[in-house]
Amino acid sequence: MLLKTATSNHKDEILVKDNNRCEKIEARMSSDMDLKAIASENEQLRNTTLCKVCLDEHVSVVFLPCGHLACCGHCAPAIRACPVCETFIKGTVKAFLS
Numbered sequence: 001m002l003l004k005t006a007t008s009n010h011k012d013e014i015l016v017k018d019n020n021r022c023e024k025i026e027a028r029m030s031s032d033m034d035l036k037a038i039a040s041e042n043e044q045l046r047n048t049t050l051c052k053v054c055l056d057e058h059v060s061v062v063f064l065p066c067g068h069l070a071c072c073g074h075c076a077p078a079i080r081a082c083p084v085c086e087t088f089i090k091g092t093v094k095a096f097l098s
Ligand SMILES: [Zn+2]
Pocket: 051, 052, 053, 054, 055, 056, 057, 071, 072, 073, 074, 075, 076
């Protein structure tokens, strides 16, 4: 009898602890600052995958020998030097982002 009571109290304690943790996580997720940080990180990520020439298509061509992934398939054939480091382009490799 005594053992049963102790077990049930222990269970309640665990439940309360879990609830507290959930509330803390939710509070952190919905804070304005974090949302802004996520949004700006998202924006940065999007910008790094956009073609540096047309800023419209996503990057899909790697320049050789510098190795920069900076242009889409439409712009790459039209330029002579890498838009990032201005190295003369000797070749290109089609890249696929998965
Ligand atoms: Zn482009």
